Amino acid sequence: MSPRFFSAVPTVGEALDLPAVTEERTVLVALAGQPNVGKSTVFNLLTGLNQHVGNWPGKTVERKEGAFTLNGTTYRLVDLPGTYSLTANSAEEIVAREFIIRERPDVVVALVDAAILERSLYLVAELLSLPAPVVVGLNMIDVARQEGVEIEPEVLAAALGVPVVPMIATKNVGVRELSETVDRVASGEIPYTPKPPQIRADHQEVLEEIERLIVGCVPDPYPQDWVALKLLEGDQEVTRMMRSCLSDERWEEVHDVLRAHDDALVAVAGGRYEWIGRMVRAAMTRPKAGQISLTERLDRWATHPLWGLLILAGILGLVFGLTYTVASPLMDFLDTYVVGGLADLARAALARAPAWLSGLVVDGVIGGVGSVLTFLPILLIFFAVMGTLEDMGYMARAAYVMDGFMHMMGLHGKSFLPLFLGFGCNVPAVLGTRVIESRRARLLTILLAPLIPCTARMAIVAFIAPAFFGPAATLVSWGLVLLALAVLALSGVLINNLIFRGQRAAFIMELPLYHLPNWRTIGLLVWQRSMEFVRKAGTLILGVSVVVWALSVMPGGDVEHSYLAAIGRWLEPAGRLMGLDWRLIVALLTSFIAKENSIATLGVLFGAGEGPGLADVLATTFPPSTGLAFLAMQMLFIPCLATVAVIRQETRSWGWTLFNLAFLLLVSWVTGVGVFWLANLVGL
Amino acid sequence: MRNRSKTDPAVRSSPSTSASDNESVFLSVMRPGERGVVVGLAGGRGLLCRMASLGFTPGAEVTVIQNFGRGPLIAQVRGARIALGRGEARKIQVRKVAL
Numbered sequence: 181m182s183p184r185f186f187s188a189v190p191t192v193g194e195a196l197d198l199p200a201v202t203e204e205r206t207v208l209v210a211l212a213g214q215p216n217v218g219k220s221t222v223f224n225l226l227t228g229l230n231q232h233v234g235n236w237p238g239k240t241v242e243r244k245e246g247a248f249t250l251n252g253t254t255y256r257l258v259d260l261p262g263t264y265s266l267t268a269n270s271a272e273e274i275v276a277r278e279f280i281i282r283e284r285p286d287v288v289v290a291l292v293d294a295a296i297l298e299r300s301l302y303l304v305a306e307l308l309s310l311p312a313p314v315v316v317g318l319n320m321i322d323v324a325r326q327e328g329v330e331i332e333p334e335v336l337a338a339a340l341g342v343p344v345v346p347m348i349a350t351k352n353v354g355v356r357e358l359s360e361t362v363d364r365v366a367s368g369e370i371p372y373t374p375k376p377p378q379i380r381a382d383h384q385e386v387l388e389e390i391e392r393l394i395v396g397c398v399p400d401p402y403p404q405d406w407v408a409l410k411l412l413e414g415d416q417e418v419t420r421m422m423r424s425c426l427s428d429e430r431w432e433e434v435h436d437v438l439r440a441h442d443d444a445l446v447a448v449a450g451g452r453y454e455w456i457g458r459m460v461r462a463a464m465t466r467p468k469a470g471q472i473s474l475t476e477r478l479d480r481w482a483t484h485p486l487w488g489l490l491i492l493a494g495i496l497g498l499v500f501g502l503t504y505t506v507a508s509p510l511m512d513f514l515d516t517y518v519v520g521g522l523a524d525l526a527r528a529a530l531a532r533a534p535a536w537l538s539g540l541v542v543d544g545v546i547g548g549v550g551s552v553l554t555f556l557p558i559l560l561i562f563f564a565v566m567g568t569l570e571d572m573g574y575m576a577r578a579a580y581v582m583d584g585f586m587h588m589m590g591l592h593g594k595s596f597l598p599l600f601l602g603f604g605c606n607v608p609a610v611l612g613t614r615v616i617e618s619r620r621a622r623l624l625t626i627l628l629a630p631l632i633p634c635t636a637r638m639a640i641v642a643f644i645a646p647a648f649f650g651p652a653a654t655l656v657s658w659g660l661v662l663l664a665l666a667v668l669a670l671s672g673v674l675i676n677n678l679i680f681r682g683q684r685a686a687f688i689m690e691l692p693l694y695h696l697p698n699w700r701t702i703g704l705l706v707w708q709r710s711m712e713f714v715r716k717a718g719t720l721i722l723g724v725s726v727v728v729w730a731l732s733v734m735p736g737g738d739v740e741h742s743y744l745a746a747i748g749r750w751l752e753p754a755g756r757l758m759g760l761d762w763r764l765i766v767a768l769l770t771s772f773i774a775k776e777n778s779i780a781t782l783g784v785l786f787g788a789g790e791g792p793g794l795a796d797v798l799a800t801t802f803p804p805s806t807g808l809a810f811l812a813m814q815m816l817f818i819p820c821l822a823t824v825a826v827i828r829q830e831t832r833s834w835g836w837t838l839f840n841l842a843f844l845l846l847v848s849w850v851t852g853v854g855v856f857w858l859a860n861l862v863g864l
Numbered sequence: 865m866r867n868r869s870k871t872d873p874a875v876r877s878s879p880s881t882s883a884s885d886n887e888s889v890f891l892s893v894m895r896p897g898e899r900g901v902v903v904g905l906a907g908g909r910g911l912l913c914r915m916a917s918l919g920f921t922p923g924a925e926v927t928v929i930q931n932f933g934r935g936p937l938i939a940q941v942r943g944a945r946i947a948l949g950r951g952e953a954r955k956i957q958v959r960k961v962a963l
Contacts, residue, residue, distance in 0.1 A: 265917035269910055296943040299919050329943075414909055446905055449916035450923060453942070475945070476929070483947075485932055580947045584935045587949075593936075686911045687936060687949030688918060 206254045207366045210280060210312070213291030214303050215262035216573070216692035218319045221349040221701050222291060223259045226359060233708045236275045240619070240832050243275075250359050253366075258285070265449075266306040267410070268417035271619070280310050281401055286366040289358065291317045294324035294331050294346075295693055297464060298456050304340070305452040308376035309406050313365050316344045317358050322351070323693055326474065328467025335463035341375040350698050377455035379409065379448060386441050387412055393434050397425050412444045475573075475693045482574070483691070488581035495574075496600060499565050503558060503604050510557040519550035539733060540726070548725030551774050552718040555607055555822055556710060562601060562608035563709045566615065567702040569597075573692040575615055583687055589628075589669050590676025592621035593687065599625060602632035606823040607717075610830055611709065620680055626830055627675060627840050630819035631668040631847075633661055636775035641811055643779055647795035648807035656808070664815045667851060671843075717825035724821050728773050739784050744769060754849065758813070758856035759806030768813065774820050805859035813852035818844045887960060891939060892953035894928040900958035901925055902941075907955045918946055920956055 213219045223231075227246025236243045244259040260279060261272035268274050280288060290307050292300035297318075307314050318333055337344035343361045347354030364370045379387050391408040398404045399421070410418040411434065423431050438444075467473075481487045523542045530538040569575045575597070583593030591599075594616045602609030609629040616622040633641075641660055645653040732744045739745060748766035755765045763785040771778040779794070786797050799807065818824070818841050828837045888903055902924045905912055919942035920926070929945060931937040936949050948956075 265913070267913050267917070269913050298942040299944045302917055302919070413913075416909075445909065445912055446916055446921060449913075450921040453919070453921050453924065479929070479938070479945075483930060483938060485935060576947070580936060580938075583947075583949065686907075686914060686952050687947070688911075688914055688952050689947050690918065691938060691945040691947050693945075 205252075206256060207287065207363070208283065208285045209255050209257045209362055209366075210260050210283075210285040210288045211257060211291065212260045212276060212280075212288055212303065212307060213262060213317075214264050214293070214300055216690065217262070217291045217293040217300060218349045219259065219262055219291050220705075221698050222289075222317065222319070222347075222355060222358070223257065224701055224704050225349060225352060225355045226255075227257055229704075233712065235832070236271075239271050239275060240830070241271050241275050242614075248359070250363060253363060255359070255362070258283075263303065265302060266310075267413060268415050270617070274417060277310065280307070280312050281403075281406075284401070285312050287362045288312045288314045289317055289362060290314050291319050294318050294321045295327050295329055297324070297329070297331060297460055298453070301456045301459065302449075302452060305377045305455060308340075308342070308374050309403075309409065311401075311403050313372040314342050314374065315358070315361050315365055316340065316342055317347050317349075317354070318344050319347045319349050320695075321346050322348045323695060327693070328473075330465040331460075332463050336459065339375070339459045339463060341373045343370060350696070377452050379412075380451035380454065383412065383441070383444055383447055383451070386437060386444070389437055390434060393430060393437070394422060394426065397422070397430070399425055409448065411438060412441065413448050414438070414442065414445050473693075475691075478694055479577070479691070482577040483580050485581065488577065492578050492581060495569070495578075499561075499601065500604065502565070503561055507557040507561050511554045514554050514557070515550065519546060519553060522546050522549075535737065536733070540729070543733075544726040544729035545722070547729065547773070548722040551725065551820075551822060552714060552721050555605070555713070558605050559608055559611070559710055559713060560706055562604075562612065563706040564702060566597070566608075566612050567705045568697045570615060571697040571702055573694045576689055576691045579689065580691065587687070589672030590621075590680065591625060591628075591672060592616055592618055593689075595621060595625040599629060599632055602629050602634060604635060606630055606632060606634050606819050607713075607826050610823060610826045611713070613830065623831065623836065624672065624675060624680065626827055627836070627843070628668050628672055630823055630827075630840070630844055631664055631671060631816060633664045633815050634775070636820070637815055640771075640775060640778050640814055644795050644798060644807065644811060647799035648804050656811075660811055660815050663812060663851070663855075667816055667847060671847060675843075712829075713826070716829045717822065720825040720828065721821050724825075725773055728770070728821075732770065739766065739781065758809035758852045759802060760810060760813075760852075764802075764806075764810055768810075768817055771814065772818060772821055772824075774822075775814075778814065804864045805856050808859050808864065809852045809856035812855040813848045816844065816848035816851055818848075888957055889960065890954045891926065891928070891948070891956040891958050892931075892937065892950050894926075894931065894939075894958060894960070896928055896931055898960060899925065899927045900960045902956060903959045904957035905955060906957075907952075911952070911955065915952070915956070919944060920946075925961075926956075926958055 211219060211223055223244060223246065226248050228248070230248065231244055231246035234243050235241065241261050246257050248255050248257065258279065260276040263270070263273045263276055266273055266277045279285070288307055290304045292304060304314065304316060316336075318331065318336070321331065324331060333344040333346045343365060345354055345358045345361050347358060349355060361370070365372060387408055390411055391405060394408060394411070395404065398407045407418055407422065411422060422434070426434065482491055523546050526541045526546060527538060530541060569578070575594070578597050579593030582596035586593055586595050595613070598609045598612030598615070601612060606629055609632060610626050613622050613625045613629070616625060638657070641657050645656050649656045728744075732739050732742050734743055736742060745762065745766055748762035748769060751765050752762045755761065763782070766785060767778045767781045770781040782798065783794050786794060786801070802810075824837065824841065827840055828834065831837060894900060902920055902922050904922065905915055905920060907915070924941050927940045929938040929940055934950070936947050937953055938945055938947050940946070
């Protein structure tokens with residue numbers, strides 16, 4: 181595979197970096213479909229590794245684009261976000277329809293799930309109203325058969341007036357036929373004569389009236405009848421667009437008509453389903469009543485309020501087991517041999533170079549590379565597990581059983597799994613929030629993820645607590661974990677009510693049919709997500725590592741007299757409220773690079789190395805109340821640099837990233853002071 | 865919307881199916897296995913749009929698959945299984961159909 185496929189984030193309309201094909205035709209194909217219809221599987225089968233992954237310009241929506249060649253024709257395939265409809269409810273829906281309207285693809289492949297044909301065709305009903313020829317890929321006919329649903333593709337094709345290709349994408353059945361059909365539609369060999377849905381008779385008149393009012397005022401390239409229909413549906417984007425295009429008097433007229441028909445949204449949707457009913461009537465044979473499907477049998481357990489929780493707990497146990505048995509040794513190996521070896525090599529090579537250069541390379545650059553590299557094993561496992569659970573259809577069940585609990589914090593059921601896995605490491609927790617469709621719930625989950633005590637933070641607690649608290653150390657550790665979770669819950673309620681004004685994403689979610697995971701799809705996902713981490717977060721981690729290293733050695737060459745120490749001394753008044761001196765503050769600051777750096781810094785500043793002696797020195801220098809406050813602050817302090825880098829990567833906003841850091845700084849300081857005073861009060 | 869986690873008393877004391885034919889109820893009080901036809905939807909535009917695109921429109925046949933009287937429930941509509949919070953299920957009005 182060539183690295184160039186991951187080298188750039190293409191923008192809409194930007195030409196792909198393809199081999200020169202001047203005489204040959206290039207056909208632009210958009211791949212559309214509802215969630216869980218096997219879109220990624222088809223996309224990967226068609227394009228292989230020849231794909232770009234990026235974001236749609238200005239959106240947090242992932243954009244995948246690839247290319248393939250068939251019979252001398254090159255196809256540019258753009259994967260549209262999976263959406264249930266094309267009404268401007270979410271960024272995904274806007275991205276999908278804007279692409280079709282503005283870029284005018286030669287063909288739109290609409291993938292539908294044969295096992296839930298009626299619901300899948302809802303998107304097709306919307307696509308047929310747009311100005312691009314549609315080819316229907318009737319996927320998962322094997323699953324449909326299992327569920328007792330039989331469909332005759334020719335009959336469906338005759339009813340819709342568009343080609344219908346039966347497929348089993350997971351077994352690579354019908355994918356070639358699909359691309360051949362696309363070719364024949366693009367070249368005009370198959371005449372395109374769609375029979376799009378008409379609005380219900382009782383709304384025909386009002387639709388015509390709106391069309392008459394807006395005629396000649398609809399901006400290019402939007403189709404006039406589509407704009408009229410979307411106005412009737414109350415689509416916010418189209419309404420905004422037309423308000424700015426029409427004169428005030430004309431807009432008032434349109435607005436009056438719309439106000440008199442504000443129930444039209446449900447009527448239009450109902451009309452589409454009536455049309456779908458007519459389309460499938462002749463083509464589909466339904467299962468006999470009383471037939472119990474595999475999904476139904478599995479769901480009796482997986483969505484049960486008690487058994488469902490136990491199954492979820494079992495799966496989480498397996499994930500953690502896998503992480504500790506596979507990822508931890510790998511991380512140690514990478515850290516000791518690869519990063520350590522590199523550092524030794526560099527040190528030897530730079531033996532005669534000035535000390536600052538050797539320090540920069542060994543501690544700054546290689547240290548930064550090391551922290552990116554050592555995160556990879558845990559990320560690989562995490563992406564593989566999340567991908568597998570999502571692909572099999574289990575993720576929605578986990579969200580279902582946890583929704584009641586997560587709801588109390590203003591979160592969504594789907595927030596649970598990423599947050600819980602944050603106990604292992606906060607980085608995958610933030611990256612894992614992509615499974616949450618609601619943008620607000622996703623942002624809130626990202627903001628709260630750093631409050632989950634990760635293993636690196638727990639390691640610091642395990643190192644310091646015994647010296648201060650002796651046999652009570654375990655109790656103190658558990659108390660600190662509970663404290664962190666309580667702060668998380670409180671912060672959730674607080675942020676949700678203050679910033680999001682208590683709104684909650686509606687909990688209405690499809691539970692897809694279970695099916696066997698597709699390893700190819702999961703493999704590609706793991707690869708792409710990991711590369712994205714290295715490319716985006718990795719660069720930031722490396723850059724900031726070097727800066728913080730520089731601050732910790734300049735100007736004198738040691739930490740005690742560095743700029744970082746100066747910052748620590750400057751912050752000392754804030755720390756004194758809980759008994760912290762500048763050395764403990766500097767330790768907190770260096771934990772920004774990686775949490776375990778705290779210990780190393782304390783070792784240097786107290787001249788005690790990193791052995792158990794250090795903890796004893798701390799315990800004799802500071803009272804237990806300060807020790808407790810320091811540990812509490814360590815638990816809630818701003819997360820490590822890698823976590824910050826992925827928060828920036830996932831929110832695509834420095835504003836939210838900085839807000840998150842400021843929030844955590846404030847919360848940890850307030851909690852630290854609170855813990856200190858409480859501890860003094862009870863006489864610790 | 866905020867009291868989703870509280871028990872729905874109507875589920876426990878729901879009258880037998882035969883007596884409640886043609887009666888319009890909220891989806892949230894239907895028991896597992898009961899079928900009905902959607903007769904009305906309530907809610908803001910965003911929620912209506914989402915419910916409609918997932919298959920809940922007047923005339924759609926719904927079968928409740930799981931409903932423990934508290935917490936979210938599962939219903940089958942237009943061939944798909946949809947999980948809904950109690951608040952959302954209270955916005956869907958259904959006329960029961962005899963089994």
